Amino acid sequence: GERIDLLLHPSCDTDRRANNTSNDHIIGRIIKTVSYPSITLSKGTMRFPVAVFVSLWSTSRGFSTTPSSSTGTLPRAANAPLFMSTSASTATQVPSWADLQSSVAETPVGKSLNDEVELRKQGKGSAHVQNNLRLFEAPEGSQPPITLYRDHAGWCPYCQKTMLLIEEKQIPIQIDLVPMRSYGDKPQSFLRKVPNGLLPAIEVNGQITTESSVIMELLDQWHPESEGYKPMMPSDEAGRARFQKLARLERELFSWWCTLIFRPELPGMGGGNPLKKLMGGGDDEMSGSVKGFLDCLRTVDQELQKTSTPWFFEQDYPTMIDFVYVSHVERMLASCAYWKGLNLRDPKWNLKALNRWIDAFEKREHYLAFKSDYYTHVKDIPPQYGPGYDGGFESDRDAFSKSILGKDGSWHLPLSHDDELQPLYRGPPLPLNILKAAGIEADADGTYQSADPVKMAVACRTMAAWKLAGNGINVAKFAARGGPAGAKNPRKSFGAELADPYAQADDDVLPAVDEALRVICLALKATDQELPDDSFSKMLKDAVPSGQTSGVISSLSYLRDRIGVP
Numbered sequence: 001g002e003r004i005d006l007l008l009h010p011s012c013d014t015d016r017r018a019n020n021t022s023n024d025h026i027i028g029r030i031i032k033t034v035s036y037p038s039i040t041l042s043k044g045t046m047r048f049p050v051a052v053f054v055s056l057w058s059t060s061r062g063f064s065t066t067p068s069s070s071t072g073t074l075p076r077a078a079n080a081p082l083f084m085s086t087s088a089s090t091a092t093q094v095p096s097w098a099d100l101q102s103s104v105a106e107t108p109v110g111k112s113l114n115d116e117v118e119l120r121k122q123g124k125g126s127a128h129v130q131n132n133l134r135l136f137e138a139p140e141g142s143q144p145p146i147t148l149y150r151d152h153a154g155w156c157p158y159c160q161k162t163m164l165l166i167e168e169k170q171i172p173i174q175i176d177l178v179p180m181r182s183y184g185d186k187p188q189s190f191l192r193k194v195p196n197g198l199l200p201a202i203e204v205n206g207q208i209t210t211e212s213s214v215i216m217e218l219l220d221q222w223h224p225e226s227e228g229y230k231p232m233m234p235s236d237e238a239g240r241a242r243f244q245k246l247a248r249l250e251r252e253l254f255s256w257w258c259t260l261i262f263r264p265e266l267p268g269m270g271g272g273n274p275l276k277k278l279m280g281g282g283d284d285e286m287s288g289s290v291k292g293f294l295d296c297l298r299t300v301d302q303e304l305q306k307t308s309t310p311w312f313f314e315q316d317y318p319t320m321i322d323f324v325y326v327s328h329v330e331r332m333l334a335s336c337a338y339w340k341g342l343n344l345r346d347p348k349w350n351l352k353a354l355n356r357w358i359d360a361f362e363k364r365e366h367y368l369a370f371k372s373d374y375y376t377h378v379k380d381i382p383p384q385y386g387p388g389y390d391g392g393f394e395s396d397r398d399a400f401s402k403s404i405l406g407k408d409g410s411w412h413l414p415l416s417h418d419d420e421l422q423p424l425y426r427g428p429p430l431p432l433n434i435l436k437a438a439g440i441e442a443d444a445d446g447t448y449q450s451a452d453p454v455k456m457a458v459a460c461r462t463m464a465a466w467k468l469a470g471n472g473i474n475v476a477k478f479a480a481r482g483g484p485a486g487a488k489n490p491r492k493s494f495g496a497e498l499a500d501p502y503a504q505a506d507d508d509v510l511p512a513v514d515e516a517l518r519v520i521c522l523a524l525k526a527t528d529q530e531l532p533d534d535s536f537s538k539m540l541k542d543a544v545p546s547g548q549t550s551g552v553i554s555s556l557s558y559l560r561d562r563i564g565v566p
Contacts, residue, residue: 182383310360334377340392383495414530482558
C-alpha cells in the first residue's frame with residue numbers, strides 16, 4: 001500500500017490500455033497513483049511478472065531502448081547507477097554517466113581523446129603517465145623484451161627521469177605500474193622480483209636491475225645511434241669529462257636543496273645592513289642555506305650558458321644529464337615557492353639560462369606528460385624526503401603557499417586564464433591532439449601565450465568532463481569517502497597525508513554525491529561561459545537533499561584535494 005513512483009518498461013506483461021494511448025511506448029512514462037501489491041493503475045491492471053525500477057529518470061537520459069530479456073529485468077545504460085533520484089525535475093534533467101560519456105565523445109575534443117586511448121592501448125600515441133606499453137616505430141603487436149617498473153602516480157623523480165629518456169630515445173618497452181610505499185602497498189608479485197621494493201627497476205630475461213642512473217646508461221647502450229636511436233651520452237673524452245662534472249654539480253645542488261628545505265634555517269651569514277633589510281633588498285637578508293642554494297643554482301646557470309642550445313650539450317634535444325637534473329629542479333621550483341617564498345622563475349634572480357632550459361622542456365609534450373603541478377609536489381615531497389620547513393622570504397612565502405593551496409580564492413569560480421606562479425602557456429597546456437581538435441594553434445615561438453582564452457577554457461572543461469564521465473561511478477565512490485561515515489580505513493595509514501587506499505565510501509551520501517558529480521560533468525561539457533548559468537545551480541541544489549548538503553560538500557572537498565595526489 002506504499003505509494004511510489006515507477007518507471008515501466010514495455011517488456012512488462014501489462015495491459016496496454018493502462019496508458020490509454022495508441023502506441024506501445026510505455027518506457028519513460030512516469031506512472032503515478034501506483035499501489036503495491038495489487039499494482040492497480042487508474043486505468044487498468046498490471047499482471048505479473050513485472051519489472052520495475054525505482055527511479056525517476058527519463059528514457060532518453062538513463063536507459064537503452066533495447067528490449068529487456070525474458071527475465072523482465074529493466075535494461076539500463078552501461079554503468080548507470082541504481083539510485084533513487086531526489087525529485088522529478090532533477091530526474092528528467094540529469095543524464096546518466098553513460099549518456100554523459102556518449103555526449104562528450106561526440107565533441108571534437110572527446111573524439112580525439114577516445115582515439116588517443118585506443119592508440120595508447122596499441123603502444124602508440126602520446127606519452128602518458130598511465131601507459132603500459134610503448135612501441136613507437138616497432139611493429140604493432142610487438143612484445144618488447146624490457147619491462148620497466150615505475151610508480152603508479154608519477155611521484156618518483158627517478159622513475160620520471162628514466163621515462164623521459166625512454167620517450168626521447170623512443171625505446172620500445174613494457175611498463176608495469178607499482179605504488180610507492182608512501183601511498184600504497186606494493187604487490188607481492190613485484191616484491192618477489194624486487195625484494196627491496198626499489199623503483200624504478202627493469203626486467204630483461206628474468207634479470208632485475210635497479211638504480212635509475214644504471215638503468216638509463218644500460219638503456220642508452222642497448223639502443224645505440226647505429227640502430228637509429230638518439231645518443232644520450234657524449235662519446236668523446238672531453239664530453240665525458242663534462243658529463244661527470246655536471247653530474248657532481250647536480251649532486252651538490254641536490255644537497256643544497258635538502259639543506260634549504262628539510263632543515264631549519266640559520267640566521268643570515270653576512271651581518272647585514274638594517275636599512276637595506278627594511279627596504280626588502282640584498283643578499284644579506286638571506287639565510288646561509290638560501291644563499292648557498294642560489295649560488296649553486298647560478299653555477300648551474302653558468303654551465304647552461306656555455307652552449308648555444310637550451311641544453312647542457314650542443315644537441316638540439318635533451319640528453320641524459322638534462323633528465324638527471326630536470327626531475328629534481330621541477331620539485332625545487334614547487335618547494336622553494338611553497339616553503340621559502342622563492343620563485344626561481346622570477347627574473348630578479350637572473351637565472352636566464354636556467355629558465356630558458358625549463359621553457360625548452362615545457363615545449364616538449366612527453367615532458368609535460370610526466371610533469372606535476374606545485375600542489376601535487378608539496379604533497380608528494382614530504383613522504384619521500386621529510387617535512388619542509390617554512391622560512392626564506394615570509395611575505396612571498398605566505399602569498400605563494402596560499403596560491404598553491406587555493407587559499408587565496410584562486411580555486412573559486414571563475415578561474416583565471418593563467419597562473420603567475422605556474423605559467424601555463426609557455427608550452428602546450430593540453431596534449432597536442434586535443435589542442436588540434438579544439439582548433440588552437442601555437443604561436444611562432446612554440447608557446448600558447450596568445451591563444452584564445454575562451455577556446456582554451458572550453459577545451460580544458462571538455463577534457464575534464466571526458467575524464468570524469470569515463471569513470472564517474474568510481475569517482476563518486478572515491479569522493480564519498482569524504483562523507484560523515486566514510487574514510488574508515490580498516491588496515492593502515494601511509495606517509496602521504498592524503499593517501500587512504502583502503503578507505504570506504506559513505507553509502508548514505510553516495511547517491512547524492514553521484515548525482516552532484518553528474519550535474520558538474522554536464523556543466524563542464526555544456527557551458528562555454530566562465531560561470532555555469534542558474535539552471536545548473538538549480539540542478540545541483542535539486543540533486544542534493546537538504547539533510548545531506550554537508551556530507552556532499554565534504555565528499556567533493558575530499559575529491560578536490562586528491563586530484564593528482566594519492
